[in-house]
Amino acid sequence: MTRALATAPSHAASTRRTASPTQQRLDPLGGLAAWPIVPIVTSVVIVYAVLATVLQSDETHTPFLGALALLCLVAAATTLLVAARPEHAPVTPVATVLIVSLGSAGFLLEQASMWGQNILVQDDFAPVSLGLLLLALGPFRPWKEIVVAALIASVLVGAVVALQTSTLGVVKPAGIFALVALAQLLAPALAGAAYSRQMVRSITEWQDESRRATRVRTTEERDLIAQSVIDQRLGTLGADVLPFLTAVLQRGTVDAADTARAQELAHETRRVFGAHVDSTWLDLVVARERTGLVTRGLTPLLVVADPDLHAPDFTPEERAAIAALLGALCARSGFDPGSLVVRLDRNTVSIEAAFALSSLSLHRLLRPYRSVLGVVFGRVHVQHRHPLLTISFERNDRTTHH
Numbered sequence: 475m476t477r478a479l480a481t482a483p484s485h486a487a488s489t490r491r492t493a494s495p496t497q498q499r500l501d502p503l504g505g506l507a508a509w510p511i512v513p514i515v516t517s518v519v520i521v522y523a524v525l526a527t528v529l530q531s532d533e534t535h536t537p538f539l540g541a542l543a544l545l546c547l548v549a550a551a552t553t554l555l556v557a558a559r560p561e562h563a564p565v566t567p568v569a570t571v572l573i574v575s576l577g578s579a580g581f582l583l584e585q586a587s588m589w590g591q592n593i594l595v596q597d598d599f600a601p602v603s604l605g606l607l608l609l610a611l612g613p614f615r616p617w618k619e620i621v622v623a624a625l626i627a628s629v630l631v632g633a634v635v636a637l638q639t640s641t642l643g644v645v646k647p648a649g650i651f652a653l654v655a656l657a658q659l660l661a662p663a664l665a666g667a668a669y670s671r672q673m674v675r676s677i678t679e680w681q682d683e684s685r686r687a688t689r690v691r692t693t694e695e696r697d698l699i700a701q702s703v704i705d706q707r708l709g710t711l712g713a714d715v716l717p718f719l720t721a722v723l724q725r726g727t728v729d730a731a732d733t734a735r736a737q738e739l740a741h742e743t744r745r746v747f748g749a750h751v752d753s754t755w756l757d758l759v760v761a762r763e764r765t766g767l768v769t770r771g772l773t774p775l776l777v778v779a780d781p782d783l784h785a786p787d788f789t790p791e792e793r794a795a796i797a798a799l800l801g802a803l804c805a806r807s808g809f810d811p812g813s814l815v816v817r818l819d820r821n822t823v824s825i826e827a828a829f830a831l832s833s834l835s836l837h838r839l840l841r842p843y844r845s846v847l848g849v850v851f852g853r854v855h856v857q858h859r860h861p862l863l864t865i866s867f868e869r870n871d872r873t874t875h876h
Contacts, residue, residue, distance in 0.1 A: 494616035497673040498564050500681070502795075502846040504673075505563065508613035509845075512558040515610040516551040519603045523547045523580075526599035530588065539587035546580030547603050554607050558614055560845030565614035573611070574623045577604035578630055585634050592638065595655045601631050605662035612666035613673065620670060624663035631655050754785035756816065759797045763804040767811045775812040776804075784818045792869070795850045796823065799843045799865070803827050806839055810861065821869050823851070828861040836863055 498505030527534075527544050534540045550573045556562065557569035581600035585592070592598070604627055608620055632652045639652075760776045767774040778785075788796070800816070803809060806829070813828035829836060836858055847854045851867040858864075 494618065495674045495678065496564070496616055496670065497613045497677065499849055500674060500677045502563070502849040503842075504677070505613055505849065506560055506842055506845045509558060509560055511613070512555055512610050515606050516555045519551045519606050520548055523599040523603055526597060530597065533588045533591045533593060535589075535591050536587045539583050543580045543583035543587060543600065546576045546583060547600060550576035550580065550604070550607055554610060558610070560841055561848070563845045563848040565611070567615070567619065570611060570615055570619055570623055573607050574604070574627055577607060578627055580604075581627075581631060582634065585638065589638060595635050598655070601655050602658040602662070605659040608663035609666035609669075612669040615670065617667040617671035617674070620663060620667040624660055624667070627663075628656050628659055631659055754780070754783065755788070755793050756780065756785040756796070756818070759793075759800055760814075760816065763800055763814075767804060772811040774804075774814075776814045776816075778816050778818075780816075780818040782819070784820060788869075791850050795843075795846050796825075799825070799847070802839065802843060803863075806831075808835075813862075822866060823869065824864065824866045826862060826864050829863055830861060833858045833860075840865070 496505075497508065523544055527540055531537075531540075553569060553572045553576065557565045577600065581598075581604065584598060584600045588598075595601075605624070608624055611620055632655065635652045635655045756778055760778050764774045764776050767776075796816075800814075803825070804811075804814065808830040810828035810830070813826070815824075815826045817824040817826075831839075836856075840856060844854055844856065847865075847867050851869055854865070854867040856863070856865050
């Protein structure tokens with residue numbers, strides 16, 4: 475029986491270079507670490523909305539509208555909770571639109587349910603709840619988007635509060651009530667935008683500095699590596715080829731045995747010199763995992779199918795994500811060391827491996843990696859047909875080189 479463990483939404487294939495930068499896109503692991511704040515914020519929003527609804531029941535003349543307002547806020551919180559789940563990464567602008575729309579609808583319904591009987595605006599749950607939801611978007615959406623969403627919602631909140639000033643239980647200028655309501659919305663929302671902006675700036679600066687340091691280190695090490703390769707090749711020549719040539723020169727004649735020996739040495743030299751010409755980073759990763767399995771007393775059979783040599787086109791982020799996933803798969807107990815197959819074509823990566831594990835165990839194993847793969851690649855599909863696990867993901871168009 476086939477069971478699909480997870481399928482990331484197709485719209486996740488939008489590219490990280492063309493999309494606005496976020497903490498989740500620039501640092502997928504950091505975005506994963508920020509996930510726990512989402513259930514905390516959504517829980518606070520829902521509990522506060524329920525308590526406010528109960529405590530303000532004497533101000534509500536239309537309970538049905540009040541209940542609809544509560545449902546809208548719960549739906550907005552649920553939207554954030556679902557969109558920010560690691561297996562659904564990355565969070566898209568659609569989530570922001572839904573959250574703001576549902577939160578604004580909840581605010582309008584809340585005000586309609588209490589219109590004419592509302593005593594104060596600072597104890598209304600919708601403005602601060604929407605602000606908290608926008609705050610929780612900080613690690614997942616661009617700061618400009620959060621600011622725009624907050625400003626749009628604030629226009630609605632300010633206008634509605636100003637219109638009902640004359641019916642409130644406390645006599646104050648309309649601007650005072652509007653400022654109170656706007657502060658509840660804008661303070662947490664702008665804090666989320668500030669967090670997003672600062673994290674993106676810090677990560678970008680760190681990445682730029684890391685790239686500069688890598689270029690310097692690469693330049694310094696290139697000569698050492700080149701000299702090491704030369705020494706290795708000269709050692710190979712010195713062991714067999716040079717003594718043979720010296721002996722031929724000393725004799726001054728070449729016979730059939732020398733010809734055969736020369737052909738044998740030529741073949742061996744070509745083999746040694748070209749041994750690593752076609753090796754890619756993926757071959758090295760698989761070789762590392764193969765060595766690790768051998769040290770554990772296993773007999774691995776790990777296959778890389780990349781006939782068109784697409785592996786060199788992968789970005790550093792893609793290479794790191796695949797290497798981490800392969801390491802996790804090979805290290806997991808229950809992994810069949812003779813089953814791993816990695817296939818690459820122009821736009822798709824497929825990884826197959828057999829496990830003596832349940833779908834639930836594999837779900838737990840892959841959860842953090844699905845989040846990273848979803849951000850780095852886009853569409854991710856995981857399928858388990860016991861014992862075979864198949865993971866496939868599509869490369870974004872921006873990463874395909876010709």
